[in-house]
Amino acid sequence: MKIGQRYTEVRKKIFTAIEKMDKPVSAQEIYDYIKQNYEEVDLASIYRNLELMNKSDAVNVILFGEGKKRYELKNMKGHHHHLFCEGCGDIKDIEMKEENLIKNVKNKEGFVIKKHNLEFFGLCPNCQ
Amino acid sequence: MKIGQRYTEVRKKIFTAIEKMDKPVSAQEIYDYIKQNYEEVDLASIYRNLELMNKSDAVNVILFGEGKKRYELKNMKGHHHHLFCEGCGDIKDIEMKEENLIKNVKNKEGFVIKKHNLEFFGLCPNCQ
DNA sequence: TTCATTATTGCAAATGATTTGCAATATGTC
């Protein structure tokens, strides 16, 4: 979990922001949070660091089709999935074990589940 | 699977394009395909129709974190998932049954799988 | 501690995807 090579103030703030907000957050939300609690950090720096944090596996990128990415700290919770409300955008963690997850998750958290997306990422034979 | 209220030339072309390309395609790819095979259709019209097609459940939106959405016809194949190559962007369908899917999919198609994203969509108690 | 090196940041502008307002056009109906 080493990001870049220097432990900067900006990086500390970004880590703390994501941790405190405790849900998948967008770059803009991180920006807003930092602005309110510390001295402002440039959005471009936030994007650059999120990119680094993702490459170095410090954060996960989570997608709900809102037109932007959300980020979550990787070391905080174990591997898990999400439930996204298409009405209000509320997000819930799903920490059930993966066998039969897709069946068992029905009505978890009182949600009425309409669909799910499951995508795998890796490298194809040519790119390995 | 009724889109809007008129079966227009533009809609026919979009359907055909997605069907012929036979993989999750972006709005721009649909635009390019149509331009080569028929008379050009405006990108804005493509976006407007994809939006409608999604709301009326004619297409699925698929996200790989590329910064854009991909669309797939819903009635063509049964429900399935995807494998995305982070090297070249190649996409494969995964049609295994869902019990133990996440375990069993390892090395499917010769891919080395690094991670997966599983998100559920629905309505929370407040929004139902 | 001070200094030098260079990674990182801020700022402004660029890019790319998607959305929107509006007038022109096409479709389904009578």
Place this chain on the structure above:
DNA sequence: GACATATTGCAAATCATTTGCAATAATGAA
């Protein structure tokens, strides 16, 4: 065929994210 209006094309706007570059801050050698 003529009408009512859903749909389209076009241009401009918006939003998320990226990028170039000069200023600044972190780290380690002296």
